[in-house]
Amino acid sequence: MIRVIKSIPYNIKKAWKSIIRNLGASVSSVFAVTITLILIMLFAVAAFNVSSFTKNIETHIQVLARVDAIVEESQIPELEAQLKAIDHVVDVRYSSASEQLDLLIQDEKSKGKYNSFKNSNPLPAAFYVDADQGKNVANIKKQILKIDGIMDANYGGDSVNTMIKGFNSIRLYGGVFIGALSFLAMFLISNTIKINIHNRREEIAIMRNVGASNGFIKAPFLFEGIFIGIFGSIIPILLTIFGYGFVYDALGGNLLTSMFKLLPPIPFVLYLSGILLVIGILVGFIGSLLAVNKNLKWKR
Amino acid sequence: MIDFVGVSKTYPNGVHAIKNMTLHIAEGEFVYLIGPTGSGKSTFIKLIDGEEVPDQGTVTVVNTNVGKLKFKKVPYYRRNIGVVFQDFRLLPNLTVFENIAFAMEAIGENKHDIRKRVREVLQLVDLEDKGRCFPRELSGGQQQRATIGRAIANRPKVLVADEPTGNLDPEKSSEIMRLLERINEEEKTTIVMVTHDQQLVDTFKKRTIALEEGYIVADMMKGGYINHE
Structure with missing residues (x-):
């Protein structure tokens, strides 16, 4: 272990020299990693924010269950109990007919045109039903409609579902694309290391002759990839x-x-920077490991 | 130091390189290995440095059964064996000092020990004033001395020199011979030298082993060249 730690400065020096000696190929590999990581970064920014949006939307998905006009005030607690009994319902809040009208009047877009309805409110009372997860909303709506005394039930419906599905697709295809780009960067690094191994074949032959261990010969190339x-x-x-x-x-x-609230930069950018650095190191390490294992095989 | 007992080696292409060879080379000996092309000299060297394993018999070098040596242990075993090539094989972009130091760096020696030993070696091979020179700035004889310096840097117990004077004129060849004799005496290194140089073998008389078609055809303690042609 001490020997491994002691050899780190030697390996860093060797790796650095090798990068300088083969600058063209090294720069193209660095460039490939840069492009890959920029795309990964863009996807990660999108994916993490979309994930945050989705959670935000999902936690705010409510079903508005409007009560039939024939339902008496005294029947409301029973209706509320029935709604609460539905699976995946976490909260039910009653909103009276007058409260519904007030909300409509207060809406900026209405611009006061509903004020005249204050004396003869045509709106029914309603329940706001909260689901535990967005995916259960559609089913909850179906259950609500089966209850006597409920006129109709609505939520953002298909538009919300489409949005969630769209976000999930971005995450999935983005992931596949990033994976493919990572492989491309690994391949380029592997090729650069292969060229360096070829350029240093005499040196490697002498190292073998004087008794350098295989690990000692391989290490600078792995450092180079990193x-x-x-x-x-x-x-x-x-x-x-x-x-x-x-x-x-x-x-x-x-x-x-x-x-759609964006994630605050701190600590998000710090986590993302750490992730990018780790991916960069892994891509470099795996790329060079592939080249080293293939081109520095030693048999007798 | 080097023991071959009933050693045979046949390559996958059917060439019988070494046939039932038995010989003993003692610690501190200086031995010539002579013979025509294809007589088994290269295979003999490969068996000593662990690059090949015998099909039959045992090869023991520095108390190590080379044939049974685990693959991962071969590099550590090789630290006991120094190899000098006919074509020098110095690294062109390193100075003489760095070329010699490289052999020690490659086995993870520390900087202080490397610097000390390289100075010693440069003195031994008479290249003290050439440490900063690149190989292209040296004569053939000087390049070979640098190669020998690299081969002995790790204080190997055995030095195998594969036609070290093959590319040199007679004067430079004698210079190399005197250097190898000095290493043999001062560093107590066992030396096996493959050569075709009849004049050298006759001038610097040593034990001479002659190979032909994989067999030992002569082993003369007092030396002298045998012409096979």
Whole structure:
């Protein structure tokens, strides 16, 4: 273990020299990692925010169950009990007919045109029914409609479902795309290391002759891959830290409406930077490991 | 130091390189290995440095049964064996000092020990003033001395020199021979030298083992070249 730690400066020196000696291929590998990580960063920003939006939307999905006009005030507690008994319902709140009209009047878009209905309110009373998860809302609506005394039940319905499905698709296809890009970057790094191994074949032959262990021969190449990964992650990390903060401030913390609240930059950008660095290192390490295992095999 | 007992080696292509060979080379000996191309000299060296394993018999070098050596242990075993090639094989982008130091770096020696030993070696191979030179700035003889320096840097117990004078003129060849004799005496290194140089073998008389078609055809303690042609 001590020997491994002691050999780190040697390996760093060797890896650095190798990167400089083969600058063209090294820079192209770094560039590939940079592009991959920028795309990963963009997808991650989208995915984490969409996930946050989805949770936000899901927690605010309510079914509005409107009560039949024939239902007496005294029957309300019984209706409320029936609603509460439905599976996945976490909360039920009663809103009287006058409260419903007040809400309509207070809505900015109505611009006072419903004020005249105050004396003869045509609106029914309603219940706000909260679901535990967005996916259960449709079923809850069906159950509500079976209850006598309920006129109709509504929620954002299909539009909300479509939005959630859309967000999930972005997450899935984005993930697949990122995976493919990571493989491409690994392949490029693997190729760079392969060229470096080829360039240093005489050196490697002498190392074998004088009794260098296979691990000792392989280590600088693995360090080189890790370096390429680290260098490749610098620009994406800077873009994350400064770019996300800038966009967040420019949009005032919301995307289009206050329903889509963006994740606050701190600690989000720090976590994301850490993730990008780890992915960069892993891509570099795995890429070089593939090249080393294939091209530094030693048999007798 | 080096023991071959009933050793045979046949390659997958059917070539019988070594046939039922038995020989003993004692610690501190200086031995010539002579023979025409295809006589088994290269295989002999490969068996010593662990690159090949015998099909039959046992090869024991520095108390290690080379044939039974676990694959992962081969690098550590090789630290006992120094190899000098005819074509030098110095790294062109490293100075003489760095070339010699490289052999020690490759086995993880510390910087202080490397610096000390490289200075010692440069003195031994008479290249003290050439440490900062690159191989291209040296003559053939000097390059071979640097190669020998690299081969002995890790204080191997056995030095195998594969035609070390093959690319040199007679004067430079004698220089290399005197250096190898010095290493043999001062460092107590056992030396096995493959050569075709009849004049050298006759001038610097040592034990001479002659191979032909994988067999030992002569083993003369007092030396002298045998012409096979």
